[in-house]
Amino acid sequence: MSLGVRAVEGERLADPILDGWREQLRAAADAGTTLVIEGGRSKHFYGRPISGEPLAATAYRGIIAYEPTELVITARCGTPLAEIDSALAERRQMLAFEPPRFGGSPTLGGVVAAGLSGPRRMAAGAARDFVLGARLLNGRGELLNFGGQVMKNVAGYDVSRVLAGSLGCLGVLVEVSLKVLPQPPEEASLRFELSESEALERLKGWAGQSLPISASAWNDGALWLRLSGAGPALAAAKLKLGGEMVEERAAAAFWTGLRDQTSAFFADASDALIRLALPAAAPVLDLPGPRLIEWGGSQRWCRAEAERWPALRDLARACGGHATLFRAPPDFVPDEVFTPLPPPLLRIHRALKQRFDPAGVFNRGRMYPEF
Amino acid sequence: MNARCHERSDFVSNPSECTRLLAELRSALPHLTLLDRLEDVRPYECDGLPAYRQTPRAVVLPRTEAELKAVLDGCRRHRVPVVARGAGTGLSGGAMPHAEGIVVSLARFMKILEIDPRARLARVQPGVRNLALSEAAAPFNLYYAPDPSSQIACTLGGNVAENSGGVHCLKYGLTVHNVLAARALVLSEDGIDDVLFGGAAPDSPGFDLLAALNGSEGMLAVVTEITVRLTPKPETAQVVMASFDAVAAACDAVAAIIAAGIIPAGLEMMDRQAIAAVEPFARAGYDTEAAAILLCESDGAPEEVRHEVDRVIRVLEAAGVRQIRISQNEAERLKLWAGRKAAFPAVGRITPDYLCMDGTIPRRRLGEMLSAIAAMEQKYRLRCANVFHAGDGNLHPLIMFDAHDKEEMGRALAFGAEILELSVALGGTITGEHGVGIEKLAQMCVQFTPAELAAFAAVKAAFDPLGLLNPDKVIPTPARCREYRQTGGTRPEERDARTESDG
Structure with missing residues (x-):
């Protein structure tokens, strides 16, 4: 049997950049220091603030394979998201979870390690839903392949999806394979003047129906909907939904500003930005500042003083959800930014960290102070 | 057997x-x-x-x-x-x-605890049957999308354990994409904990351990309650049956459909041997002269379906289709599907025993795989019918044999092992949806390096430090892999050498 595929793979992996990372890893493990994995630094605000020697993931870049008819793209971790986007757009395809750019130049590795998804998340799925495979450099210096480049794969545990959103705490995502989807043939946006409670009520009603809603956002008395699909389906949905049509360019600017948090709501940096993730059916919440609601009610952003964060976290928990101190003002150094884990879950996290990164080198403390 | x-x-x-x-x-x-x-x-x-x-x-x-x-x-x-x-x-x-x-x-845990049509979710015990959930959701015009062919009998707990697929997963996802939360009992040195993985709110904090639980084959925790997403029933669905003179042409047609930006609700292929077994049994109306047929389903609003079916037909015509049949009503649609759904029992009727393989490969290698399987039929002197989830490259070759003949059974097992090893060599995996279980332990040594297998063992130990849950499955021991290689199994030579030198 031909082992040609792997022979090529072996050559490709004899890479000076990866060797350099292993050197850094060995040195950090010996010295008991932390390596901070860095991509485009577009999400450096996210997670607990940590310090350590940077590991420059941007150096290892490039698309390895993109076969539009397979709906799969494989690229090195340092590949700029913009490069992936333009390769996909050329074939009218996209990353359907709409990863946020935050006004910077994110890399593929950072997108997957942060596991954040944009406006299309409730319709299309989250970052983790599109991860098909990953190659990891763990804290033992081993290169490990999980998953693959195919749609269905249940050989072994689904570690590559676990790596999505792991914030680099289990190692460096060296390569990632993602499922891609065709761009919707058409899109249209609608706007409704509605109060927060009316908007949530409408969203709940629409959720149970087969409607081509690909994004929703409510802020300051207006609910925006984006519809995606074939022309006839959009026409039918528009009739059913009502609202006023938004001009195409204004709509595109709105959804991009929302995805990348460049719109006015997110602009004021003096307050903290707190993210509440809730069951969609959660009621209107008494939040201490301006709020923006996405994902049919499941994601709610609140601008508030950083000191209000623990109370908001408890409120989210009481509603069956969780909260994140997404952005803190520069003078505020939080101990926790994510909702703490119950002890049995924390035990599993620590055990995984211990086994994947025994010396605790990679991004130690970025997610939780305990690992 | x-x-x-x-x-x-x-x-x-x-x-x-x-x-x-x-x-x-x-x-x-x-x-x-x-x-x-x-x-x-x-x-x-x-x-x-x-x-x-x-x-x-x-x-x-x-x-x-x-x-x-x-x-x-x-x-x-x-x-x-x-x-x-x-x-x-x-x-x-x-x-x-x-x-x-x-x-x-867990068969007695068969209560549907909650169906919330507004939030489009259901909370169930693990022994609830897959189809029973869709039936219970039907009055709300909702259903549970993953539909493995065993859906009449299989349970949602089992679906989580296997990360089950079905014929609609290209568009609607696997179990892992449709499970929002699982409550499970976790065993440790100190006691038993009742742990919630995931949740009704998106993006639970910490690592996505729910993703690991899906497809963990009962080795990490014992699931006691599952919250799943329900999907609105499409208003209508239509299936196109297209037949081809050559398997390669059918494979090209699949690629062309995807290239056209169409994600069908279902996209299945059967080869000549499968059609020959199915047609006399199910009378589905397939083209029995063809080398391969495709079933391509569109669902959604009526105008959307009409539009998509028109586009599919244009693509099929350009791909050199022999015959096209389009379901004109629900009865015809179900009849066209009945053949595909009866493929396993139909093959079971023409052979005393069969082995069902489950490799998944990149779609563009389907033609290569089929020629290789045809050559293996000669080599092992056994027949093989091929049924695929063509949309996602998941193959189900059915190797026909008689288990009473030990020598023949040996050939069938070797045939199956060669298909799985070829799946890996073509850039795919030994199992797309059936799981490793005890059956594919040896082939895990082909797909994964010792370091990767050790990482799986580490995941197991993180959840189940005592190693009590479903031991001896999925992860072969290093000794077993060495033994397998010594007895002639192929191995990832380059990868082994590389990983060991990684130190």
């Missing part, structure tokens, strides 16, 4: 501890159904893959979570291996018992 499994156990347990556990359970839980006579436990000796059998020491069927927890805690204290079991429809021996352990059947 009547072959017995002679795999030795890698898990060392003390038989007298199991005896003590059973005595303890009998006195502490007098109402617990506990079976330990040979004739009572025999029905549990295998799952849907009868080639691998093992009678357990006992089978318990708890009715309440308190009972389940007490049983698992007993296993924990006595270090007795335990295999959780749903409907036993699995196809990789994942539910095969441990000789010195007990089987915990």
Whole structure:
């Protein structure tokens, strides 16, 4: 049997950049220091603030394979998201979870390690839903392949999806394979003047129906909907939904500003930005500042003083959800930014960290102070 | 098939501890159904893959979570291996018992706890049947999308364990994409914890351990409650049957459909041997002269479906289709699907036994794989019918043989192993949806390096430090891999050399 595929793979992996990372890893493990994995630094605000020697993931870049008819793209971790986007757009395809750019130049590795998804998340799925495979450099210096480049794969545990959103705490995502989807043939946006409670009520009603809603956002008395699909389906949905049509360019600017948090709501940096993730059916919440609601009610952003964060976290928990101190003002150094884990879950996290990164080198403390 | 499994156990347990556990359970839980006579436990000796059998020491069927927890805690204290079991429809021996352990059947946990049509979710116990959930959601015009072909019998707990797929997963996802949360019992040195993985709110904090639980084959935790997303029923659906003179042309047509930006609700392929087995049995109306047929389904609003079917037909015509049939009503649609759904039993009718493989490969390598399988039919002197989930490259070659002929069975197993190894060599995987179980342990040594297998063992140990849950499955020991290679199995030579030198 031909082992040609792997022979090529072996050559490709004899890479000076990866060797350099292993050197850094060995040195950090010996010295008991932390390596901070860095991509485009577009999400450096996210997670607990940590310090350590940077590991420059941007150096290892490039698309390895993109076969539009397979709906799969494989690229090195340092590949700029913009490069992936333009390769996909050329074939009218996209990353359907709409990863946020935050006004910077994110890399593929950072997108997957942060596991954040944009406006299309409730319709299309989250970052983790599109991860098909990953190659990891763990804290033992081993290169490990999980998953693959195919749609269905249940050989072994689904570690590559676990790596999505792991914030680099289990190692460096060296390569990632993602499922891609065709761009919707058409899109249209609608706007409704509605109060927060009316908007949530409408969203709940629409959720149970087969409607081509690909994004929703409510802020300051207006609910925006984006519809995606074939022309006839959009026409039918528009009739059913009502609202006023938004001009195409204004709509595109709105959804991009929302995805990348460049719109006015997110602009004021003096307050903290707190993210509440809730069951969609959660009621209107008494939040201490301006709020923006996405994902049919499941994601709610609140601008508030950083000191209000623990109370908001408890409120989210009481509603069956969780909260994140997404952005803190520069003078505020939080101990926790994510909702703490119950002890049995924390035990599993620590055990995984211990086994994947025994010396605790990679991004130690970025997610939780305990690992 | 009547072959017995002679795999030795890698898990060392003390038989007298199991005896003590059973005595303890009998006195502490007098109402617990506990079976330990040979004739009572025999029905549990295998799952849907009868080639691998093992009678357990006992089978318990708890009715309440308190009972389940007490049983698992007993296993924990006595270090007795335990295999959780749903409907036993699995196809990789994942539910095969441990000789010195007990089987915990979750069949009695069959309550649908909640259906919330506004939030489009359902909360169920693990023993609820897949189809029963869709039936219960039907009055709200909702259904549960993953539809493995065993959906009449298989349970949602089993679906989580296997990360089950079905014929609609290209568009609607696998189990992992449709499960929002799972409550599960986790065993540790110190006790048993009731843990919620995931949640009704998106993006739970911490690592996505729910993703690991899906497809973990019962080795990480025992799931007691599952919250799933329900999908609005499409207003209408239409299926196109397209036949081709050459398998390669059918494969090209699949690629062309995807290239056109169409994600069909279902996209299935059958080759000549499969059509020949199915048509006399199901009378689905397939083109029996064709080398291959495709079934391509569109669903959604009527205008959307009309539009998509028109586009599919244009693509098929450009791809050199022989014949096209389009379902004109629901009865015709179901009839066209009935053939595909009956493919396994239809093949079962023309051969005493068959082995069903489950490799997944990049779609563009389908043609290569089919030519290789045709050559293997000559080499092993056995027939093989091919059924695929063509949309996602998941192959189900059905190797026909007679299990009473030991020599022939040996050839069938070697045939299957070669297909799986070729799946890996073509850039794919040994299993797309049936799981590794006990059946594909050897091929795990082909797909993964020792370091990768050690990483899986690390995941197992992080969840189940005592190693009691479904031991000896999925992850082969290094010794087993060495043995497999010495007896002629292929191996990832380059990858081994590289990884070992990684230090």
